[in-house]
Amino acid sequence: MKALEVHNISKMFPGNLANDNISFSVEKGEIFAIVGENGAGKSTLMNIIYGIYTPTAGEIYVNEQKARIRSAEDAIQLHMGMVHQEFMLIPRFTVAQNIVVGDEPRKGIFFDYTRAVREVKELSDKVALTVDATAITGDLPVGVQQRVEILKVLRRGAEILIFDEPTAVLTPEETQELFVTMRKLQSQGKTILFISHKLKEVMDIADRIAVLRRGKVQGIVNKKDTNEEELARMMVGRNVVLEIPKVEASVGPVAFSCHDLRVKNARGMETVRDISFDVRGGEIVGIAGVQGNGQDELVNAMIGFTRPTSGSMELNGKSMRLVTTAELRRQGMSYITEDRARRGLVMPYTVRDNSVMGQHLNAPFSRGLRMNYDKIAEFAEGKVREYDIRPGDVLDTAGSLSGGNQQKLILARELSLPHNFLIASQPTRGLDVGATEFVYRKLLEEKKSGKAILLISLELSEILGLSDRILVMFEGHIVGETTPDKTTEEALGLLMLGVGVDRKVVS
Amino acid sequence: MSENSGTNKFLRIFGIDNQGRKRRDPLNVWVPLISIGLALVVGMIVIAVSGRNPFRAYALLFGDSGLIPGGSAWPREFAELLIKSAMYIATGLAVALAFKGGLFNIGAEGQFWVGAIVATFFGYWSPVAGAFGTMATALGSMAWIAQLLHGAICIILGMFAGGAWAAFAGFLYVKRGVNIVIGTIMLNWIAWFLITNWLVTGPMTPPTQTFTSGTYYVADTAKLFRIMMPTRLNTSIILVLLAAYATWFLLYKTTIGYEIRAIGHTANIGMEAPKAQGINVNRRIVQMMFFSGCLAALGGCFFILGMQYQFPNTATMGYGWTGIGVALIGQSEPIGVVLAGLFIGALRTGATSMQVANIPKTFSNIIEGLAVGFIALQVAVRYYLVKYLQRRRAHADPPAEQEAAA
Numbered sequence: 001m002k003a004l005e006v007h008n009i010s011k012m013f014p015g016n017l018a019n020d021n022i023s024f025s026v027e028k029g030e031i032f033a034i035v036g037e038n039g040a041g042k043s044t045l046m047n048i049i050y051g052i053y054t055p056t057a058g059e060i061y062v063n064e065q066k067a068r069i070r071s072a073e074d075a076i077q078l079h080m081g082m083v084h085q086e087f088m089l090i091p092r093f094t095v096a097q098n099i100v101v102g103d104e105p106r107k108g109i110f111f112d113y114t115r116a117v118r119e120v121k122e123l124s125d126k127v128a129l130t131v132d133a134t135a136i137t138g139d140l141p142v143g144v145q146q147r148v149e150i151l152k153v154l155r156r157g158a159e160i161l162i163f164d165e166p167t168a169v170l171t172p173e174e175t176q177e178l179f180v181t182m183r184k185l186q187s188q189g190k191t192i193l194f195i196s197h198k199l200k201e202v203m204d205i206a207d208r209i210a211v212l213r214r215g216k217v218q219g220i221v222n223k224k225d226t227n228e229e230e231l232a233r234m235m236v237g238r239n240v241v242l243e244i245p246k247v248e249a250s251v252g253p254v255a256f257s258c259h260d261l262r263v264k265n266a267r268g269m270e271t272v273r274d275i276s277f278d279v280r281g282g283e284i285v286g287i288a289g290v291q292g293n294g295q296d297e298l299v300n301a302m303i304g305f306t307r308p309t310s311g312s313m314e315l316n317g318k319s320m321r322l323v324t325t326a327e328l329r330r331q332g333m334s335y336i337t338e339d340r341a342r343r344g345l346v347m348p349y350t351v352r353d354n355s356v357m358g359q360h361l362n363a364p365f366s367r368g369l370r371m372n373y374d375k376i377a378e379f380a381e382g383k384v385r386e387y388d389i390r391p392g393d394v395l396d397t398a399g400s401l402s403g404g405n406q407q408k409l410i411l412a413r414e415l416s417l418p419h420n421f422l423i424a425s426q427p428t429r430g431l432d433v434g435a436t437e438f439v440y441r442k443l444l445e446e447k448k449s450g451k452a453i454l455l456i457s458l459e460l461s462e463i464l465g466l467s468d469r470i471l472v473m474f475e476g477h478i479v480g481e482t483t484p485d486k487t488t489e490e491a492l493g494l495l496m497l498g499v500g501v502d503r504k505v506v507s
Numbered sequence: 508m509s510e511n512s513g514t515n516k517f518l519r520i521f522g523i524d525n526q527g528r529k530r531r532d533p534l535n536v537w538v539p540l541i542s543i544g545l546a547l548v549v550g551m552i553v554i555a556v557s558g559r560n561p562f563r564a565y566a567l568l569f570g571d572s573g574l575i576p577g578g579s580a581w582p583r584e585f586a587e588l589l590i591k592s593a594m595y596i597a598t599g600l601a602v603a604l605a606f607k608g609g610l611f612n613i614g615a616e617g618q619f620w621v622g623a624i625v626a627t628f629f630g631y632w633s634p635v636a637g638a639f640g641t642m643a644t645a646l647g648s649m650a651w652i653a654q655l656l657h658g659a660i661c662i663i664l665g666m667f668a669g670g671a672w673a674a675f676a677g678f679l680y681v682k683r684g685v686n687i688v689i690g691t692i693m694l695n696w697i698a699w700f701l702i703t704n705w706l707v708t709g710p711m712t713p714p715t716q717t718f719t720s721g722t723y724y725v726a727d728t729a730k731l732f733r734i735m736m737p738t739r740l741n742t743s744i745i746l747v748l749l750a751a752y753a754t755w756f757l758l759y760k761t762t763i764g765y766e767i768r769a770i771g772h773t774a775n776i777g778m779e780a781p782k783a784q785g786i787n788v789n790r791r792i793v794q795m796m797f798f799s800g801c802l803a804a805l806g807g808c809f810f811i812l813g814m815q816y817q818f819p820n821t822a823t824m825g826y827g828w829t830g831i832g833v834a835l836i837g838q839s840e841p842i843g844v845v846l847a848g849l850f851i852g853a854l855r856t857g858a859t860s861m862q863v864a865n866i867p868k869t870f871s872n873i874i875e876g877l878a879v880g881f882i883a884l885q886v887a888v889r890y891y892l893v894k895y896l897q898r899r900r901a902h903a904d905p906p907a908e909q910e911a912a913a
Contacts, residue, residue, distance in 0.1 A: 303783065305779075335783065348772040353769075357769065
């Protein structure tokens with residue numbers, strides 16, 4: 001039986017055909033993946049299926065019945081459920097409260113919390129998804145929070161579950177756990193739509209895969225008949241070099257160094273412990289590690305957001321003690337952030353206004369107090385051409401660009417600053433294949449031109465492909481230093497998880 | 508989407524410049540207009556329900572608001588309209604500027620009065636007033652130079668004091684994490700009671716007078732020029748228009764404005780793009796509060812140097828609170844604030860006349876309140892407006908059924 005059929009769905013936004021005549025059908029009990037680059041129309045399609053957008057044309061059938069889905073309520077009535085990328089949970093509520101919210105068990109006019117806890121426990125036993133019903137949601141790891149979100153959807157009777165980029169916020173282990181959960185749900189007869197742009201994951205979990213490109217279905221393939229390379233080709237429409245070319249550069253003087261650095265996080269816990277390393281011109285130093293092992297705090301200390309509790313840092317031979325972010329940038333530090341929305345760009349600002357932030361006080365962008373928006377526009381237009389930032393109008397807001405184009409804008413800005421040291425913190429997070437390749441090429445050009453680069457990444461293939469030296473971070477320590485030709489993904493993976501690390505060092 | 512639609516033409520007439528956006532958002536103009544329209548309609552209903560004739564009420568309200576020329580009383584009404592509006596525009600600009608930087612300066616009220624009392628002091632304080640008096644006598648027919656200088660000194664020092672008062676709240680916010688709304692509102696009351704319960708009834712009262720008479724009167728040289736005899740219209744409206752232009756210039760043409768708006772756009776918790784790009788967010792916030800306080804205090808200077816010539820014992824609060832409404836109706840854009848200030852000024856001017864028809868003047872406050880209320884509901888107004896425009900567009904252009912993804 002077909003759980004969901006989509007017939008000739010099109011969706012027109014002003015000036016943009018987001019979905020172009022899309023058709024596919026999903027069997028009951030199937031894990032069906034939809035992959036595509038950012039901006040290929042995946043989210044639009046899901047929002048149509050879930051009733052948030054009305055399609056311009058086309059029909060949807062649920063359980064072989066024609067369905068009229070005009071709102072998320074309609075979709076829930078039809079036993080569909082969406083697990084959002086950003087969780088819709090209230091951090092201060094307990095797990096049970098979060099799961100029942102919106103449809104609470106009552107005793108008279110009062111909320112029956114005891115019954116809520118009992119119901120949640122029964123549900124979690126029934127579907128074999130363990131959660132602590134009385135734990136405070138905000139205290140739980142992200143992976144468990146996602147499980148709460150799934151239970152919430154199941155409690156509303158969902159038979160078709162839509163997962164919108166569910167792994168974007170997860171660590172590799174949490175991703176594996178999620179896949180176990182998804183297989184469990186599949187074995188219970190649930191149908192799953194899995195939206196992703198990570199080919200490896202799709203190959204891991206899906207039964208069938210639909211590839212979207214520019215709003216069109218490029219093809220629907222069985223997992224067992226395809227491979228990553230083929231999917232990548234379908235996604236971007238050309239052969240993508242997933243292999244990273246080797247670039248040789250002569251190693252120059254030390255640009256950045258730190259000694260016995262200790263940093264505390266916002267809660268006062270010491271998360272960077274006795275770290276020492278240096279980065280020289282013409283080399284890429286990669287920091288590998290599972291998220292949350294001190295990388296964020298290290299970066300915060302390096303860019304002048306937090307003060308180290310002890311130890312020292314030097315930029316081009318000058319001490320960075322008590323130096324402001326603005327001063328560090330003047331002294332040659334550039335910074336590519338993983339969090340484009342929070343740290344990288346002012347989303348409601350235009351491409352033009354974002355393109356010079358940080359150097360807007362320099363001529364010719366301003367003179368004295370006066371901004372020169374004409375000169376800034378000229379500069380931005382040049383960068384838009386050079387970096388192929390689309391759609392290409394410098395007066396579009398940064399928030400209206402796709403993730404890949406936002407990252408290109410950040411690269412354009414950071415690489416045009418006079419600099420000799422670049423911090424690239426997860427520079428390809430959330431990017432599609434094409435944009436990722438672009439970032440790699442730019443980083444290698446930087447290296448070739450003699451810049452020193454610190455690359456912090458969770459993707460091992462990225463670390464191994466780009467770095468000249470690799471440092472492994474675990475619980476705030478550097479637990480290993482190696483080079484790409486002396487190690488493998490497996491060996492690095494074990495180190496990242498602290499396997500084989502002398503516990504005395506890390507205690 | 509045609510670039511030459513009616514709304515766009517309309518906008519071009521208004522000349523609203525939203526540096527941050529590619530296409531000017533026509534809703535920024537329509538939402539306040541519709542909110543005012545709704546307020547007038549609901550206001551009519553309220554008047555009718557109270558058993559009075561709404562058409563007569565509005566005829567009186569707007570007939571005597573100074574907006575419509577004609578009649579022997581018009582010059583006076585027009586003068587009153589501009590005098591009142593100047594003060595509302597000043598406090599409105601103060602609130603709007605802070606809004607642009609992502610902060611709610613609810614303390615325009617206190618900053619207004621701090622500006623007023625400081626302007627009063629330098630208006631009468633004998634070392635200053637005496638010097639300018641001598642100067643005026645010496646200059647003879649050129650005495651206006653002394654008046655210009657003395658007035659300017661009073662206004663500059665008044666604005667500086669109001670700015671410092673606001674900057675203190677900004678300082679508490681960035682250094683101690685004191686919420687800006689709490690900080691500014693507390694400073695309102697501190698300013699108000701320090702001034703009215705102590706300065707005005709104590710050290711600044713002439714010794715020969717009773718405590719009910721207010722402070723010394725300012726010297727003639729401190730008074731604002733009157734520009735439309737015999738009405739009491741003075742230069743305040745010109746000064747406030749210059750201030751509005753300066754605010755617009757600050758926001759949209761200077762590096763400080765660029766940074767302030769970037770901070771405002773990222774004021775949500777955890778957003779730190781400007782900081783990561785090396786902008787000194789804390790310093791800008793304190794500066795912005797200073798400018799905001801200066802603007803509110805400018806209104807206070809008008810109150811003293813253009814109307815009262817002393818700090819009266821009978822002063823009542825309200826100019827700063829009104830400024831919040833003006834900023835909201837004006838959508839925090841300087842040009843919008845000017846128009847909204849004129850609208851509120853007109854309501855207040857015409858309100859007295861309604862009493863002739865036995866209609867309490869508080870009805871104009873009701874309309875004002877409703878207008879702000881509908882502005883506060885602007886999410887809803889925007890929603891229905893977008894829906895309406897979509898339907899019309901779909902009607903005019905059936906093949907491309909479009910909808911804006913909200």
